[in-house]
Amino acid sequence: MNRGLIRKFEDLVQLRGACWQLRTLSYRKVSRAQWKPVQSSAHPLWSVPQYLQLWQADKLISVALSQRRHLATKEETKKKKKKTQLTKGEVEIRQKMTVEELAQAMGKDIDHIYEALLYTDIDCDSLEPDSILSEDHIKLIVKKSGMKYKSAKLKEEKERENTDAVKRQVANYPAVLTPRPPVVTILGHVDHGKTTLLDSLRKTQVASMEAGGITQHIGAFLVHMPSGEKITFLDTPGHAAFSAMRARGTHVTDIVILVVAAEDGVMQQTIESIQHAKNAGVPLILAINKCDKPEADPERVKKELLAHDVVCEEFGGDVQAVNISALKGENLMVLAEATVALAEMLELKADSTGLVEGTVIESRKDKGKGPVTTAIIQRGTLRKGCVLVAGKTWAKVRFMFDENGKGVDAASPGIPVEIMGWKEVPSAGDEILEVESEQRAHEVVAWRTYVEQQERMKRDVEVIEAKQKEHRMEYEKKQQKLAHLTWRQKKAVLYKANKHLMFSKPKERTETDENVLSLIVKGDVDGSIEAILNILDSYDADNECKLDIIHFGMGDISETDINLAEAFNGVVFGFSVKASESIKQLAAKKGIKIKLHTIIYKLIEDLKEELNSKLPPSVVEKTIGEASVLNIFSVTVAKNKVPVAGCRVQKGLLDKKMKFKLIRNRDVLWKGSLSSLKHHKDDVQVIKTGMDCGLSLDEYIEFNIGDEIVCYEEKEVQQTTSWDPGF
Numbered sequence: 001m002n003r004g005l006i007r008k009f010e011d012l013v014q015l016r017g018a019c020w021q022l023r024t025l026s027y028r029k030v031s032r033a034q035w036k037p038v039q040s041s042a043h044p045l046w047s048v049p050q051y052l053q054l055w056q057a058d059k060l061i062s063v064a065l066s067q068r069r070h071l072a073t074k075e076e077t078k079k080k081k082k083k084t085q086l087t088k089g090e091v092e093i094r095q096k097m098t099v100e101e102l103a104q105a106m107g108k109d110i111d112h113i114y115e116a117l118l119y120t121d122i123d124c125d126s127l128e129p130d131s132i133l134s135e136d137h138i139k140l141i142v143k144k145s146g147m148k149y150k151s152a153k154l155k156e157e158k159e160r161e162n163t164d165a166v167k168r169q170v171a172n173y174p175a176v177l178t179p180r181p182p183v184v185t186i187l188g189h190v191d192h193g194k195t196t197l198l199d200s201l202r203k204t205q206v207a208s209m210e211a212g213g214i215t216q217h218i219g220a221f222l223v224h225m226p227s228g229e230k231i232t233f234l235d236t237p238g239h240a241a242f243s244a245m246r247a248r249g250t251h252v253t254d255i256v257i258l259v260v261a262a263e264d265g266v267m268q269q270t271i272e273s274i275q276h277a278k279n280a281g282v283p284l285i286l287a288i289n290k291c292d293k294p295e296a297d298p299e300r301v302k303k304e305l306l307a308h309d310v311v312c313e314e315f316g317g318d319v320q321a322v323n324i325s326a327l328k329g330e331n332l333m334v335l336a337e338a339t340v341a342l343a344e345m346l347e348l349k350a351d352s353t354g355l356v357e358g359t360v361i362e363s364r365k366d367k368g369k370g371p372v373t374t375a376i377i378q379r380g381t382l383r384k385g386c387v388l389v390a391g392k393t394w395a396k397v398r399f400m401f402d403e404n405g406k407g408v409d410a411a412s413p414g415i416p417v418e419i420m421g422w423k424e425v426p427s428a429g430d431e432i433l434e435v436e437s438e439q440r441a442h443e444v445v446a447w448r449t450y451v452e453q454q455e456r457m458k459r460d461v462e463v464i465e466a467k468q469k470e471h472r473m474e475y476e477k478k479q480q481k482l483a484h485l486t487w488r489q490k491k492a493v494l495y496k497a498n499k500h501l502m503f504s505k506p507k508e509r510t511e512t513d514e515n516v517l518s519l520i521v522k523g524d525v526d527g528s529i530e531a532i533l534n535i536l537d538s539y540d541a542d543n544e545c546k547l548d549i550i551h552f553g554m555g556d557i558s559e560t561d562i563n564l565a566e567a568f569n570g571v572v573f574g575f576s577v578k579a580s581e582s583i584k585q586l587a588a589k590k591g592i593k594i595k596l597h598t599i600i601y602k603l604i605e606d607l608k609e610e611l612n613s614k615l616p617p618s619v620v621e622k623t624i625g626e627a628s629v630l631n632i633f634s635v636t637v638a639k640n641k642v643p644v645a646g647c648r649v650q651k652g653l654l655d656k657k658m659k660f661k662l663i664r665n666r667d668v669l670w671k672g673s674l675s676s677l678k679h680h681k682d683d684v685q686v687i688k689t690g691m692d693c694g695l696s697l698d699e700y701i702e703f704n705i706g707d708e709i710v711c712y713e714e715k716e717v718q719q720t721t722s723w724d725p726g727f
Helices: 002-026 048-083 099-106 110-117 135-144 194-202 240-251 268-280 298-306 332-346 438-481 487-502 526-537 559-568 581-590 600-614
Strands: 090-093 148-151 177-179 183-188 219-224 230-235 255-261 284-289 320-323 349-351 357-366 370-379 387-390 393-401 416-422 431-435 516-523 546-554 571-575 594-597 618-637 640-655 659-664 667-672 674-679 686-688 692-697 708-717
Touching: 090 099, 090 135, 099 110, 099 135, 110 135, 135 148, 183 194, 183 268, 194 255, 194 284, 194 332, 219 416, 230 332, 255 268, 255 332, 284 298, 284 332, 298 320, 320 332, 349 370, 357 526, 357 546, 387 438, 393 438, 431 438, 516 526, 516 559, 516 600, 526 546, 526 571, 526 600, 546 559, 559 571, 559 581, 571 600, 581 594, 594 600, 618 692, 640 708
Parallel strands: 090 148, 183 230, 183 255, 255 284, 284 320, 516 546, 516 571, 571 594
Antiparallel strands: 177 349, 219 230, 357 370, 357 431, 370 416, 387 393, 387 431, 393 416, 618 640, 618 708, 640 686, 640 692, 659 667, 659 708, 674 692
């Protein structure tokens, strides 16, 4: 028994000694003897003094190690203490904290923040978890919560380096510049023959493909003349809704051909087109179309244009005028020669070397091709593999196509081309710049996104501050009304006024009875969407029905659009897009309306009808008859005196079933029904014009001689919106 205990004890001592020697090797600062292998004897003889000495040495090592560990972690502990030197009940605050961030810093939920703000000058209904709070309100919330605040040290933000792409400097070497085709924009009023003119020039049937013969979006085409010259034409819509697209067309243009119908003369979009050309500083060529019609009067057109500072050559000006018939192809070569002659005078040249520069004319999302843009190259030569940046997106050019859909390998200045390879759809009018690599493209897009975010944040802060200022003024007015009350009375009044808000979340505090029409707008190209949104921006009848645009984009109607419309109880409007049968069936199943149009004014008319259907019907009173009170009587009925008016019907008839009103000195004193209507002593239902009668009302009202009794019926009439989009 004793021997077994001794063996166990010896084994433990041997293990302790081995551990001690290993530690000595690891921590050489402790001066100990070199480690020696432990004897492997089964029964080593260790004296008690030796063991005690060993135990004391091991104890010293443990103390030294703990001191070393303490020294090693001292700096880290200091750093941690620096970071968390907040006492209990203290909150670290900073400027521009959101509701959610403040709640996290305080260790509270968001509802606590709303409750703290309930009796302040902040409008809790307009607050969301990501709403930014002012510094004063942050301090107020912390104080109300019984906590102290400590301002966080402001980090010095380094100014972000501008990594945007910019245009190259203008080349000062004439040897680099080469002649390029002129970019010609055809402008004019609706249906004056612009598309027919282009159709005749390039021998394709574009007009027949357009809805109602009206060009809906811009197109760019290259026309080869018999003389070998090339002209790039831009066809812009004449409709009033597409003003921005016409302005964009003149921005990239060298020459404007102004088409005016000989029988109509100068119209609204004609004047607007002249203004666009003047603003862009682009020379005009006048094309007087439809001269083959018997009612055509080209001279009248030229005289009308004088009022708008468009002076033709025959009147001493510098504007060439050509009488044409686009439909029959008359004088089209004369117009083309005039264009080429003007282009030669302008000496149009461009640098076809170096990085590419251009402009997006239109953009769309194609099912097979993805995001596609039509662009005009203004500098450099575009080839496959080029990395381009436009707006906040970029592309590595995969394929290029001409106006006929044929693949091209290169596009020089002045040439329109369709580009595939965009990551997202850029906006029409965006500047296209070539960059060195994909990494550089990412840098440019990141910088532009950052700049946009900063601008948006700045605008948001301004809006929030304006709203808070407005609400503060209202709050001060309310406080002035309660100034005569004690603080207990004030608290009681405020509690009663806000009791219904205390137990509801902010998102639940919206008005449920608000009249809203939610829209989802889809279009074929970016320019069409832009035109529709510009029209919707003019909506000014929010007091009747609020117009809420949930989503807009390019492409056909999708399942996502239907789900969005279902969530917001909205209507889907599509312009020059399609909805598949499966989508239509899904929409019908969910009760969602899909409105598809190819002509913009039809879409707006349909939208106005939807707005009208949202408005409550108005009650209109239709007068059936009028009578005047000639005498007054009093009749006793069940011991009660009832006033009776002796009347003569002056106009129409009195029908007892209808409603009546009593008018005295043009004021309506009573509205209701008759309790009795008599002719002589007989009860009757109807009294006609010129007949006398006696009548009493369903309420006790004293009559005066000269009062008017009007018989009328109420009809519900559907209201119409007061919004006028301008066409």
